[in-house]
Amino acid sequence: MKKLTGTASGLKGTIQIPGDKSISHRSVMFGSMAKGKTTVENFLPGDDCLSTISCFSKLGVKIEQNGSNVTVYGNGLKGLRESSEILDVGNSGTTARLMMGILSGLPIHSVLIGDESIAKRPMKRVTVPLRDMGARIQGNQDGNFTPISIQGGGLRGLDYVSPVASAQVKSAILLAGLQAEGVTSVSEPFKSRDHTERMLRAFGVEVKEEEGGKVSLVGGQKLVSDLHIVVPGDISSAAFFLVAGAIVPGSRITLERVGLNPTRTGILEVLKNMGASLSYSNVIEDGPEPYADITVESSDLKGVEIGGDIIPRLIDEVPIIALMATQAEGTTVIKDAEELKVKETNRIDTVVNELKKLGADIEATEDGMIIKGKIRLHGCTLDSYGDHRIGMMGAVASLIAEGETVLQNDKAINVSYPSFFEHMESLRRG
Numbered sequence: 001m002k003k004l005t006g007t008a009s010g011l012k013g014t015i016q017i018p019g020d021k022s023i024s025h026r027s028v029m030f031g032s033m034a035k036g037k038t039t040v041e042n043f044l045p046g047d048d049c050l051s052t053i054s055c056f057s058k059l060g061v062k063i064e065q066n067g068s069n070v071t072v073y074g075n076g077l078k079g080l081r082e083s084s085e086i087l088d089v090g091n092s093g094t095t096a097r098l099m100m101g102i103l104s105g106l107p108i109h110s111v112l113i114g115d116e117s118i119a120k121r122p123m124k125r126v127t128v129p130l131r132d133m134g135a136r137i138q139g140n141q142d143g144n145f146t147p148i149s150i151q152g153g154g155l156r157g158l159d160y161v162s163p164v165a166s167a168q169v170k171s172a173i174l175l176a177g178l179q180a181e182g183v184t185s186v187s188e189p190f191k192s193r194d195h196t197e198r199m200l201r202a203f204g205v206e207v208k209e210e211e212g213g214k215v216s217l218v219g220g221q222k223l224v225s226d227l228h229i230v231v232p233g234d235i236s237s238a239a240f241f242l243v244a245g246a247i248v249p250g251s252r253i254t255l256e257r258v259g260l261n262p263t264r265t266g267i268l269e270v271l272k273n274m275g276a277s278l279s280y281s282n283v284i285e286d287g288p289e290p291y292a293d294i295t296v297e298s299s300d301l302k303g304v305e306i307g308g309d310i311i312p313r314l315i316d317e318v319p320i321i322a323l324m325a326t327q328a329e330g331t332t333v334i335k336d337a338e339e340l341k342v343k344e345t346n347r348i349d350t351v352v353n354e355l356k357k358l359g360a361d362i363e364a365t366e367d368g369m370i371i372k373g374k375i376r377l378h379g380c381t382l383d384s385y386g387d388h389r390i391g392m393m394g395a396v397a398s399l400i401a402e403g404e405t406v407l408q409n410d411k412a413i414n415v416s417y418p419s420f421f422e423h424m425e426s427l428r429r430g
């Protein structure tokens with residue numbers, strides 16, 4: 001439980017946003033599949049990425065982690081060996097689904113579990129195509145929920161049309177496809193984050209992308225390493241302080257080295273459309289992932305409509321966007337975001353519940369929410385429900401709420417942003 005004092009008087013200062021969670025996971029996974037040494041700088045030492053390290057260590061890979069520095073001593077796919085222990089993915093959907101793709105290609109048996117939240121998240125979206133490729137997968141409710149067991153090997157390529165825009169689904173199939181006979185391709189309704197494609201190319205794999213977004217690769221390609229990966233700051237973590245800077249009057253904050261992969265920057269477009277003041281400096285675009293420093297200043301905001309192809313580019317930012325909308329004049333409508341229901345919590349329900357407790361005018365819809373602003377929020381007792389992004393939304397809300405806010409289950413924030421409260425305090429101090 002955390003007690004948070006209300007009404008901050010302007011956030012000031014500069015912080016270095018911790019490493020991107022999606023890219024950190026992939027650096028360990030792909031480094032483990034590659035032959036050679038991979039060194040990773042600015043790795044995110046959050047609970048989810050530590051679960052990935054623990055799982056690949058159990059599969060026989062030597063991995064050294066010291067804070068945000070990681071070294072992976074990959075021995076190729078053959079270096080991944082059957083584990084006598086169960087692989088525990090903790091709270092991490094990315095670890096579960098991408099690992100299911102990797103394990104499906106290996107001639108070994110694996111059992112995968114996670115926490116209470118993972119046990120409720122649908123795995124059939126990967127189980128079904130991976131079975132089509134030849135993997136033998138079992139689990140609760142016909143392979144939809146953990147515990148999941150996989151007997152991999154002997155895969156054939158698949159041309160998969162995914163019903164959801166999901167980088168976890170796309171990545172699981174491509175990672176299985178790397179170990180399959182022939183070509184594997186994935187198309188999806190809207191383009192999801194493309195960190196897998198970018199990093200596989202950095203490891204020497206040829207990944208093609210057709211017009212219309214269909215991604216394909218030929219099986220049997222080897223990942224070669226001796227790579228040094230510099231992980232940019234996580235825009236999904238930066239989002240909490242971008243919004244804090246926009247809504248706490250009198251703020252001016254700079255966030256350093258924030259990843260600007262165009263499949264992730266929906267939040268920046270929404271901030272701009274709502275009237276936020278943003279400026280960019282030190283833009284670096286010559287590596288596999290672009291990044292820059294972003295400065296945000298508080299300003300008057302207005303409501304907007306958010307839906308369609310921008311949704312996958314800001315899906316994890318919806319909770320904090322909803323909070324921002326409570327501080328914008330007019331109505332904000334968020335639609336086409338049903339995927340929120342299958343995250344760490346049902347984020348339509350948890351966002352609406354918690355923002356209502358603070359006094360917001362918000363209602364849930366089938367595929368999103370409608371928020372009316374501008375409303376003065378008041379302190380109350382909030383719960384993260386074990387969902388890191390709901391916890392951080394509540395903590396940022398406390399900065400504009402009148403009176404004290406109590407946040408229950410605040411430790412969930414360690415999943416993606418262990419230094420969150422330290423950063424919030426430093427910006428409050430100015």
Ligand SMILES: O=C(O)C1=C[C@@H](OP(=O)(O)O)[C@@H](O)[C@H](O)C1
Pocket residue numbers: 021022023094165166167168169171192193315316339
């Ligand atoms: O591939 C990834 O690293 C992720 C993909 C997204 O999930 P979906 O693939 O389920 O949309 C996102 O919500 C998650 O935080 C990380």
Ligand SMILES: C=C(OP(=O)(O)O)C(=O)O
Pocket residue numbers: 021048091092093094095316343344389416
């Ligand atoms: C949905 C998230 O992650 P994952 O799916 O990896 O649990 C998230 O970080 O918001």
